[in-house]
Amino acid sequence: MSTITRRLFSSSSIIRSTALENTLPLNPSSPVHAKHLPRVLQRRIAKRIEAIEQSSEDGSIPSTINIPNPFLVQRTNRRSSESELTGEARYNWKKPSISNRRQKQLLQLYPSIDLPISAKSKRTPLAPALGSESEELLEIEGISRPVRWNDKITINWTGQLKPKQQKQKDVNEGTTKSLYSGRKLMFKGHKDERNRTQKLADRQTRLDGMEKRIKDWRQGRNDEKIRNRPSLPF
Known part of the structure; x- marks a missing residue:
């Protein structure tokens, strides 16, 4: 024993x-x-x-x-400050x-x-x-x-015992549940994952104006050749 x-x-x-x-x-x-x-x-x-x-x-x-x-x-006792998110007493x-x-x-x-x-x-x-x-x-x-x-x-x-919350079943039972199915996302993720949305938006913006930039670049290259061409014939 x-x-x-x-x-x-x-x-x-x-x-x-x-x-x-x-x-x-x-x-x-x-x-x-x-x-x-x-x-x-x-x-x-x-x-x-x-x-x-x-x-x-x-x-x-x-x-x-x-x-x-x-x-x-x-x-036990009430805190002096309220919750910053909900404003309720703590x-x-x-x-x-x-x-x-x-x-x-x-x-x-x-x-x-x-x-x-x-x-x-x-x-x-x-x-x-x-x-x-x-x-x-x-x-x-x-x-x-x-x-x-x-x-x-x-x-x-x-003292009161809080009732347990029952988990909600998915509508499509055949679909596989993800790690955060019906739960709050607890982790921030990697830095690349957090910046992916802004990165894709910036890439799309550059692609939309690609033709104009190519045209400006070619025109600038031709202008540079003309400026660098020597004035003397020999």
Whole structure:
């Protein structure tokens, strides 16, 4: 067993690989108990609750607490300057506090329905077992299941997962796709390729006036011969 896997087993409370059979059928919008979460998420929730309790004057804790989803990129604060291209506001972003590799390992040990929403989670295999209504809810991307810490406190994971954009199919399926089919051109190309359009235009301009230049050149050559001809007959 590798070091990372051993750490995951040692830092997890309950491996729920077969625990779903005791909870089906379930509603994805219903809170999951914190004891079913990995210990790394339990520590994160406990740390946030402790910070809220210390910051409050009377030590009271709200019934609903919002915690940033550690599996997603989070938007922090707004930048002072807007985008030069679109003019829209720009923001600073914070990377997920739990890496993608760690997320994938946690998803192998715990059902994805219990964990916060992640780009690595695949919830479709659970849909047939959960029923048609739950299946429709699971297809909605960006929804994380709330967590019931105790009888008084409920945790909500904040952060939205952007839906994946489906690639558009070509009208002519028989035609071969180019490297940048339906994509933005990312590379400048060679200097010869960038200057080719102007080079061809200049060449065509010279070809259009070629007859006049040849005529002028011949006339100039004849005039030069006449000027250089000696005036004396000997």
